[in-house]
Amino acid sequence: MAGQKITKQLYARLDLSEQDIFEDLATGLPVTEAIRKYQVSKRIWYGWLDRKPGRRDDYKRAQRHFAETLADETIKIADSCIDTADAQIAKVRIDARRWIAGKVDPERYGEKQGPAVQINLQSEHLQALKDINSEDVVPVNHSDRRE
Numbered sequence: 663m664a665g666q667k668i669t670k671q672l673y674a675r676l677d678l679s680e681q682d683i684f685e686d687l688a689t690g691l692p693v694t695e696a697i698r699k700y701q702v703s704k705r706i707w708y709g710w711l712d713r714k715p716g717r718r719d720d721y722k723r724a725q726r727h728f729a730e731t732l733a734d735e736t737i738k739i740a741d742s743c744i745d746t747a748d749a750q751i752a753k754v755r756i757d758a759r760r761w762i763a764g765k766v767d768p769e770r771y772g773e774k775q776g777p778a779v780q781i782n783l784q785s786e787h788l789q790a791l792k793d794i795n796s797e798d799v800v801p802v803n804h805s806d807r808r809e
Contacts, residue, residue, distance in 0.1 A: 672702050676710045684720055688727035729767035732759040 676683065679700060686696055697707050711718050736756045743749045763771040 669706065672706045673710055673713065676700060676702065676706075680717075680720075684724040687721065687724040688731075690728050690731065725766045726770070729763040729771055732763040732766075733771065735759055 683696060683700065686699070687693070691699070693707070697704060700707075702710070711721055736759050739752050739755050739759075743752045760771065764773060
């Protein structure tokens with residue numbers, strides 16, 4: 663019974679901080695840091711997210727805002743490059759942000775994958791030629807030749 667009371671208190675604390683939590687997440691606070699900041703366990707955190715209808719959507723919205731922030735940062739980083747040494751550092755920073763944005767919001771910033779079908783037209787063309795040539799071959803009777 664005492665455990666249920668503590669769990670309810672933790673849920674209530676998160677409920678009171680809901681707006682701040684989503685603002686923190688939208689500005690880039692990792693979930694592990696948010697769990698530490700609001701002094702709850704992972705079980706309480708994820709239970710709280712699923713406890714109220716629409717809260718998981720708010721969470722995903724905060725993640726999308728974070729991905730947009732990362733995309734904006736990549737432009738600022740690229741525009742601030744001055745020389746080649748600076749460009750190499752900027753490339754690493756940009757790639758890290760692109761990767762995170764792709765994981766947080768894959769629909770918008772993820773790598774677009776084409777169909778996983780590979781067709782070898784050359785072998786298909788060769789087979790078609792063989793099929794055509796085998797149909798057009800007329801047997802030649804060499805006994806009709808006059809010498």
